[in-house]
Amino acid sequence: MITDVIKIFRELDSKDLRILQGIEVGMKHYEWVPVEELMKITKLPYSTLEYKIRALKKKNLVVVTGTPYEGYQIYFDAYDALALNTFVKRGTISAIGDEIGVGKESVVLEAVKEPELGFGEPQGVIIKFHREGRTSFKRVKRVRCHLEDKEHFSWIYAARLAAKREAEIMRKLYPDISVPRLIDNNRHALVMEVAEGSLLCKTRLEDPAWFLDCIIDQLNKIYQKGIIHSDLSEYNIFVYDGGVQIIDWPQYVGTDHPHADELLERDVLNLLKHFKRKYCLARDPGEVIDAIKAPEES
Numbered sequence: 001m002i003t004d005v006i007k008i009f010r011e012l013d014s015k016d017l018r019i020l021q022g023i024e025v026g027m028k029h030y031e032w033v034p035v036e037e038l039m040k041i042t043k044l045p046y047s048t049l050e051y052k053i054r055a056l057k058k059k060n061l062v063v064v065t066g067t068p069y070e071g072y073q074i075y076f077d078a079y080d081a082l083a084l085n086t087f088v089k090r091g092t093i094s095a096i097g098d099e100i101g102v103g104k105e106s107v108v109l110e111a112v113k114e115p116e117l118g119f120g121e122p123q124g125v126i127i128k129f130h131r132e133g134r135t136s137f138k139r140v141k142r143v144r145c146h147l148e149d150k151e152h153f154s155w156i157y158a159a160r161l162a163a164k165r166e167a168e169i170m171r172k173l174y175p176d177i178s179v180p181r182l183i184d185n186n187r188h189a190l191v192m193e194v195a196e197g198s199l200l201c202k203t204r205l206e207d208p209a210w211f212l213d214c215i216i217d218q219l220n221k222i223y224q225k226g227i228i229h230s231d232l233s234e235y236n237i238f239v240y241d242g243g244v245q246i247i248d249w250p251q252y253v254g255t256d257h258p259h260a261d262e263l264l265e266r267d268v269l270n271l272l273k274h275f276k277r278k279y280c281l282a283r284d285p286g287e288v289i290d291a292i293k294a295p296e297e298s
């Protein structure tokens, strides 16, 4: 549970963070970071490491092995704490709120950002922690074509890469495309603005045809930028009075991708299925795809 992590995070001191960070660095080269290596990285004596690690293990932030040598690993809870620590230090966030969504491959929390230069009101924001490597790494590798082969492939690498990819595309699309503004990215985590309105899947629209056109118009603009979302559904679209916002981008592909047409078709079929089922609103998929691919009117 993420709320536990936040409680634990408040109890961590600078040496604890140094140790977690040291294990993180060591895991680039070792599956289990040897104690000697950790002593070198953290510059802490064995006696300090020993009692600190015992406490971190109790909090489930460090995993310890005794064979074939004494070594350590961290897992997502510790990685979350390290990213949170960075966001707090940078002034990106000042407080953390409730969990508002657990997706297939993420945990999403509410947080608070202090106003820039101290003027104005604190702002509610979202933290999205990627969880890509949580499922078996073979599966992740199969479904995520953006994972290149790395010798020391690990969940850290998978989750961090997915977050980086999502951060890059959100920066590229904003503000021309209606996506939440990205505020910060560290490790496997993103801080972004709260999407406007509510999720399409949780909303009963009064004028569904208008919203469907609005989404198709966005998809057209996205396509003109050479991008296909490729995980589009009623769970990744927010609707509000004035329009729509599209979230959840790490699996996007370029329009030059070998399976671009299939992926676009799948997005469109998902979208049309929702509007057909919920509102009996039928559109021809071929015509919608043509509209998405059509050059934008100037």
Ligand SMILES: Nc1ncnc2c1ncn2[C@@H]1O[C@H](COP(=O)(O)OP(=O)(O)O)[C@@H](O)[C@H]1O
Pocket: 100, 101, 102, 103, 104, 105, 106, 107, 108, 126, 128, 180, 192, 193, 194, 195, 196, 199, 235, 236, 247, 248, 249
């Ligand atoms: N910017 C945001 N504003 C509000 N809610 C969000 C935002 N980003 C994510 N969420 C919530 O978190 C859930 C999971 O996020 P999402 O980006 O879709 O990741 P996943 O890949 O796990 O589906 C969403 O369905 C939504 O409820």
Ligand SMILES: [Mg+2]
Pocket: 103, 235, 236, 248
């Ligand atoms: Mg999603």
